[in-house]
Amino acid sequence: MWRVIPADDDLRRDGIGxxxxxxxxxxxxxxxxxxxxxxxxxxDGPFLHRRRFTMPEPxxxxxxxVTLEGVFYQADVWLDGAYLGDPEGYxxxxxxxxxxxxxxxxxxxxxxxxxCAPQTSHRGKRNITGIFQHWDGIxxxxxxxxxxxxxxxxxxxxxxxDRYRVLCxxxxxxxxxxxLSARLDSDQARTVTIRTxxxxxxxxxxxxxxAGGLNEVNWSLDIADPALWWPRQLGDQPLTDVAVxxxxxxxxxxxxxxxxxxxxxxxxxxxCSVNGERLFLKGANLLPTRAALGEATPDELRRDIELxxxxxxxxxxxxxxxxxxxxxxxxxxxxxxxLQDFPLQWGYARSVRSQAVDQARAAVDLLGHHxxxxxxxxxxxxxSVAIGIEGDTTRARLQYLAAQQLPxxxxxxxxxxxxxxxxxxxxxxxxxPHSGVLPHLPxxxxxxxxxxxxxxxxxxxxxxTLAKRVPRxxxxxxxxxxxxxxxxxxxxxxxxxxxxxWDHLARHHxxxxxxxxxxxxxxxxxxxxxxxxxxxxxxxxxxxxxIELLRRLxxxxxxxxxxxxxxxxxxxxxxxxxxHRRVPKLGWRAxxxxxxxxxxxxxxxxxxxxxxxxxxxxxxxxxxxxTSVDPAVVDIQAxxxxxxxxxxxxxxxxxxxxxxxxTLEFEVPETLGALTIDLTLTAGDITAKNHYSTAVTVVPx
Numbered sequence: 001m002w003r004v005i006p007a008d009d010d011l012r013r014d015g016i017g018x019x020x021x022x023x024x025x026x027x028x029x030x031x032x033x034x035x036x037x038x039x040x041x042x043x044d045g046p047f048l049h050r051r052r053f054t055m056p057e058p059x060x061x062x063x064x065x066v067t068l069e070g071v072f073y074q075a076d077v078w079l080d081g082a083y084l085g086d087p088e089g090y091x092x093x094x095x096x097x098x099x100x101x102x103x104x105x106x107x108x109x110x111x112x113x114x115x116c117a118p119q120t121s122h123r124g125k126r127n128i129t130g131i132f133q134h135w136d137g138i139x140x141x142x143x144x145x146x147x148x149x150x151x152x153x154x155x156x157x158x159x160x161x162d163r164y165r166v167l168c169x170x171x172x173x174x175x176x177x178x179x180l181s182a183r184l185d186s187d188q189a190r191t192v193t194i195r196t197x198x199x200x201x202x203x204x205x206x207x208x209x210x211a212g213g214l215n216e217v218n219w220s221l222d223i224a225d226p227a228l229w230w231p232r233q234l235g236d237q238p239l240t241d242v243a244v245x246x247x248x249x250x251x252x253x254x255x256x257x258x259x260x261x262x263x264x265x266x267x268x269x270x271x272c273s274v275n276g277e278r279l280f281l282k283g284a285n286l287l288p289t290r291a292a293l294g295e296a297t298p299d300e301l302r303r304d305i306e307l308x309x310x311x312x313x314x315x316x317x318x319x320x321x322x323x324x325x326x327x328x329x330x331x332x333x334x335x336x337x338x339l340q341d342f343p344l345q346w347g348y349a350r351s352v353r354s355q356a357v358d359q360a361r362a363a364v365d366l367l368g369h370h371x372x373x374x375x376x377x378x379x380x381x382x383x384s385v386a387i388g389i390e391g392d393t394t395r396a397r398l399q400y401l402a403a404q405q406l407p408x409x410x411x412x413x414x415x416x417x418x419x420x421x422x423x424x425x426x427x428x429x430x431x432x433p434h435s436g437v438l439p440h441l442p443x444x445x446x447x448x449x450x451x452x453x454x455x456x457x458x459x460x461x462x463x464x465t466l467a468k469r470v471p472r473x474x475x476x477x478x479x480x481x482x483x484x485x486x487x488x489x490x491x492x493x494x495x496x497x498x499x500x501x502w503d504h505l506a507r508h509h510x511x512x513x514x515x516x517x518x519x520x521x522x523x524x525x526x527x528x529x530x531x532x533x534x535x536x537x538x539x540x541x542x543x544x545x546x547i548e549l550l551r552r553l554x555x556x557x558x559x560x561x562x563x564x565x566x567x568x569x570x571x572x573x574x575x576x577x578x579x580h581r582r583v584p585k586l587g588w589r590a591x592x593x594x595x596x597x598x599x600x601x602x603x604x605x606x607x608x609x610x611x612x613x614x615x616x617x618x619x620x621x622x623x624x625x626x627t628s629v630d631p632a633v634v635d636i637q638a639x640x641x642x643x644x645x646x647x648x649x650x651x652x653x654x655x656x657x658x659x660x661x662x663t664l665e666f667e668v669p670e671t672l673g674a675l676t677i678d679l680t681l682t683a684g685d686i687t688a689k690n691h692y693s694t695a696v697t698v699v700p701x
């Protein structure tokens with residue numbers, strides 16, 4: 001329990017010392033967020049937090065530190081009225097030296113003013129908080145401000161390890177090569193011994209001469225006959241403990257550990273290989289487990305990774321945020337690959353550049369040892385004028401295209417500074433300057449793609465046209481999907497259906513009615529439940545169509561995908577297939593079925609066909625297994641009222657490949673009504689099924 005009160009200039013001057021009586025101030029739990037205190041549920045801060053504690057002074061030769069493990073988003077810190085510093089950045093720890101102050105007495109008070117200014121537009125943001133502020137998947141009025149992780153007081157010897165980084169540069173069955181670096185904070189110039197331990201055993205030690213203050217130290221280490229870490233589809237996930245200990249005058253001064261995996265990652269034209277084995281990435285965008293990140297439990301965080309495994313996914317894109325450490329630990333243990341976004345989302349003011357560069361380096365310090373992370377992305381959707389934010393109008397489309405093609409400070413300057421910072425800190429991984437940017441001058445190559453065909457623009461089938469005309473744009477689609485009303489929809493007042501408070505739902509729950517009016521119009525349904533069901537059917541069919549198409553294009557040219565999205569962080573109407581209570585939508589089943597290791601798929605038939613029309617549909621089998629599926633038989637049955645037709649194809653499907661097994665060619669019958677096509681693949685103990693339908697009708701000329 002801490003004491004907390006809204007901050008003002010008087011408190012900054014008179015409310016920070018030991019002699020201040022704060023007994024009448026409200027109490028608040030740390031870790032937490034001030035918005036979840038009943039008195040401050042609509043407050044944007046800043047807030048002054050105070051905590052009294054008793055601690056004997058540090059022993060002779062020892063140093064004392066205060067670490068704020070997580071602060072949303074900026075802070076000013078005092079101990080016993082003495083100013084310590086002004087840390088900024090929500091995802092990394094901030095440590096301050098309190099040795100001298102701790103020797104004055106045993107009674108202390110720590111005062112922390114926390115500020116998290118609202119971000120009122122998708123342009124000109126100033127807080128590097130990513131999707132936690134002003135985003136359409138969380139209440140636009142939500143403020144995540146607070147001390148969301150613990151605050152610790154701890155002692156070290158005369159030299160402290162200020163930061164410690166472990167990177168695996170390359171690995172094979174004979175040798176793994178590690179790059180290690182540390183920043184050491186020494187009380188004075190001195191000689192120390194740096195010991196490196198692998199799984200508790202001494203692997204290397206050397207003496208270094210340090211200056212007083214901060215010292216950057218870099219070294220490397222080879223591990224013979226390593227146990228390689230693999231994605232879950234390719235092998236096991238052994239982890240290796242790499243520790244560094246600083247020894248001063250024969251005594252341990254400080255120790256840090258990193259648990260890592262020994263593996264090497266390579267990308268070639270958006271196809272990923274791990275330890276030399278190519279892998280088609282079936283993935284989803286992972287959103288925060290909770291909007292109030294400090295209230296997400298370790299079990300909840302791990303459960304989101306387990307659900308990805310349950311869906312048959314190989315990868316997750318940590319979308320627009322850096323998650324708590326339990327997410328990365330679970331991904332390491334379960335073999336799920338992570339594409340990590342830096343928390344820049346949409347447009348930012350010029351003033352953020354210095355902080356963005358520093359925080360990118362801090363992200364590598366914090367996360368670089370996790371073998372599950374295979375890519376850094378410096379900025380998500382820097383072309384901040386986007387269809388979907390401002391509506392699908394001609395003006396919005398022209399603005400969107402201009403933002404994609406023309407130079408801008410965000411896309412052309414900020415993103416390249418952040419990318420350079422990542423590359424300097426981590427030479428072992430690919431870093432892209434931004435996500436969702438189309439090919440543009442001067443390089444024309446573009447990055448991963450965001451296309452919402454069937455939602456913001458066009459028809460769901462337009463993705464097929466795109467793949468044929470500009471194949472490079474589907475090399476890696478990292479966002480596609482459609483909103484659907486969640487099963488857990490009790491946050492929606494449906495009493496006056498269909499006259500809901502649509503403005504409230506848009507601002508606080510993300511619902512995009514102007515898109516629904518075009519795709520699944522609420523006015524067409526007699527009840528809310530029928531409309532909810534229809535939105536889930538629409539989402540599931542769109543996801544299925546996109547995923548089946550991209551899997552058919554496996555390595556030709558698609559290297560994988562990340563659908564949008566896996567999970568909801570709050571009660572919202574969103575693109576996720578699991579709602580805020582992790583109750584699945586129909587899209588969850590579509591995702592699982594489309595991501596099975598072996599699938600049989602056909603070209604999607606037209607929504608309507610005419611009697612006598614000739615249909616030609618190619619049939620493919622996609623095999624993600626590392627062994628061939630041979631022999632295999634595909635049985636196909638087309639049915640209509642009063643008739644049917646059957647086909648059978650046989651042969652083998654190589655490991656990790658996609659093959660066309662045949663073509664269905666037939667004339668549409670004269671009988672009007674439903675026409676269904678069922679596909680069944682059998683190969684030993686492997687069975688895969690699929691189903692398509694269309695309507696036979698007379699189409700007016």
